[in-house]
Amino acid sequence: SxxxxxxxxxxxxxxxxxxxxxxxxxxxxxxxxxxxxxxxxxxxxxxxxxxxxxxxxxxxxxxxxxxxxxxxxGDAASMKANASLKHNRKLCIGIGATIIATYVSLLGSRWILFTYSMMLVSSFSTLGIVLSLMLIHSTSSFRLNTVGQLTNYITTGKIPVGRHSKISNRKITILAISGAIFGFILSFLIGISFLGWHI
CATH class of the missing domain: 1.10.260.40 (lambda repressor-like DNA-binding domains)
Known part of the structure; x- marks a missing residue:
């Protein structure tokens, strides 16, 4: 030993x-x-x-x-990353599923009451945000500062080696705003193309 x-x-x-x-x-x-x-x-x-x-x-x-x-x-982070890999993969799958379910619910307003559709959109969006926050918290010490690094970790279980370099609050804010704008534009395009929304 x-x-x-x-x-x-x-x-x-x-x-x-x-x-x-x-x-x-x-x-x-x-x-x-x-x-x-x-x-x-x-x-x-x-x-x-x-x-x-x-x-x-x-x-x-x-x-x-x-x-x-x-x-x-410096292997402590690697050991922790490997130990939580299965859990984090499930979180990623859950996030992907909630994104799909959100837009399917939005499209569903063509066949069900708009109020019910928006309730589903709101529910799945909230669940997706919760899962995303859980993933961020779970991987916060793994030096994952880009989408590429996160993707590499989820697929291979490997994290960047060397210095710790945490992503800045400014970058997180920009990323969050960019995601919100993208989601709004996509929802708007779906509404115009499939739901008959008018400007």
Whole structure:
């Protein structure tokens, strides 16, 4: 058990050292120059043949602007992401289903009372918002700042490695407003094309 945990920690450190170097767009030779060691030393660190000493770790942390904990044990987010992957996939399926159900309900006003149709639209929209907030909360610590990263996580279970970079409140606001405008335009086009709405 002790050997297994030691091996796991070593593999984690190796993975982190490689990830941070590549994220900083540095070759092994360039990194070696910056922290005053040989390229062979960097190679040994990244293959697990040796580990950085304290002075080298401090220089690496300064170079990458991270804490020692982030540098050596960044697999915590990955483990959490894998553990909640099945749940988050269900949330994505639920969000997709509520989007479809919302527009089907809107189209349904051709065959059922408009009041009932709007009640269904409102219900499914609210459920979709709740599921979206649950997904945002569940993935908030996984460094998923783009739709592409979220899609990659849901399909493969992998999250971005390296530095934590949280999406700004401004970006969230812009994304929310853009989504609301898109939803309004789509609803309006459906109303004009299929429901006989007039401007």
């Amino acid at each position: 002790y050997l297994f945990h030691w091996y796991l920690r070593r593999e984690t450190m190796v993975s982190q050292l490689i990830s941070y170097r590549k994220e900083s767009h540095l070759t092994q030779t360039e990194l070696a120059r910056k922290i005053h060691v040989s390229r062979q030393t960097i190679s040994h660190w990244e293959t697990g043949k040796s580990t950085p000493d304290i002075q080298s770790l401090v220089l690496l942390c300064d170079l990458y602007h991270v804490t020692l904990k982030e540098l050596l044990s």
